[in-house]
Amino acid sequence: MAGGPREVLTLQLGHFAGFVGAHWWNQQDAALCRPTDAKEPPGELCPDVLYRTGRTLHGQETYTPRLILMDLKGSLSSLKQEGGLYKDKQLDAAIAWQGKLTTHKEEIYPKNPYLQDLLSAEGVLNSDGIWRVKSIPNGKGPPPFTTTTTPKPVIPTEGSIRVWSDFLRVHLHPRSICMIQKYNHDGEAGRLEAFGQGESILKEPKYLEELEDRLHFYVEECNYLQGFQILCDLHNGFSGAALPFHCGAILATALDTVTVPYRLCSSPVSMVHLADMLNFSGKKVVTAGATIPFPLVPSQSLPDTLMQLGEATPWTPLSACGDPSGTCCFAQSVVLRGLDRACHTSQLTPGTPLPSPLHACTTGEEVLAQYLQQQQPRVRSSSHLLLTPCKVVPPYPYLFSSSLSQQGLVLDGPPTGAAVESIPVLGALCSSSSLNRALGDLAKDLARLDLRRWASFMDAGVEQDDLEETLQELRSLAQCYQSGNSLMD
16 A cells, blocks of 8 residues: 555444444454464455554553544443553552542452453463563464364353443553543433533543543554544434444444445545545435345355345345335445455356356456446446455354354355354445435434423533524435435436
């Protein structure tokens, strides 16, 4: 990549965003930890887009996410806010006060069994307070699990997961975690319910300066910052409030796929270019969809599988916009990853009649592009085909049928009993008329809201005039997604 990687800074705001983010970073970490003898393609994605190199106080090299996350008191469980890589108890601040001292110590959360298993595999925290990491392959990421030296890792279950930090296997930089201590993650009191409450937090010098300091730290060390990716809760002071371990994994897998264009090592599409391609004529929102895993049988080719999908939308919507059938698509960015190159094109014997025009294509990229053109002939489409699959090793939840191989392909024969370790995924970002109805319905729901019944909103300073102005902006945005509102018409 000419001039070095184009860096991205990730912001995770809220507890559900933490769940999605924990799965996301675990998948990035798993991709870094490929065994040296793995029969996988050379790296197609540039990890330096998302990660930064550093050095501990003791000279050990680190490779940590370029990340700022904000959450509420009680969300860290046994995870320390400053992380474990840079701890040095010899640098603890000296106490100047000579008078009587009273110590108040919070109860220590027990480590999740999964994290205890992870620590035993990666290293130890010595009595001198220094984290000793085992050897790191290629200088990046923790060592891969091996069956000869490492016991089978514990796989966390929905019931064993209380907060996102219970299954995060990635070490974070001390400047990553920003905790909001004035609100509680759980319990009935001290909840962060209204956006106005969150807005007022950033007006307090303590939190504003802390956030700005962290932003400056990460941004100023970048050479070619291309933008920010933000994972944000939607129904509380961060701007949803559930903790579905499985749902977070699915969303993280989709995120790992649809963000591929601006993370490529070769010929990356900048984040700005991708946004401009998807949004025009006042549009600002896109929907996401994915097929997890992509249903390929080893004996079939990509053209065979795409033809079997027929005229139906080849992915399942992940956005709350209802059934996409009958809607008009304006623009889309599609990524298919994890298929071996041998199955990209038709394997029919020469002279055999071709079942479809897709079977005449000479490359997988041509197959995917022509398929999208057939499905949506008047839509501006961007497509990418990668060999690299999505990693689904623990703590990714076990969601897959026994009829899948280790590589996530549909088995021709009986189940082998081997756990799925990677999967092919089809993901898409779409600008479509389904957003007209979704944004319009949201405006109608908000119009029925009586602010006087919500004390937290009133206390945060939200007034009826503010709500009316927001509603008008939302209605105007919805109109941008009417079926005829396309540059193609």
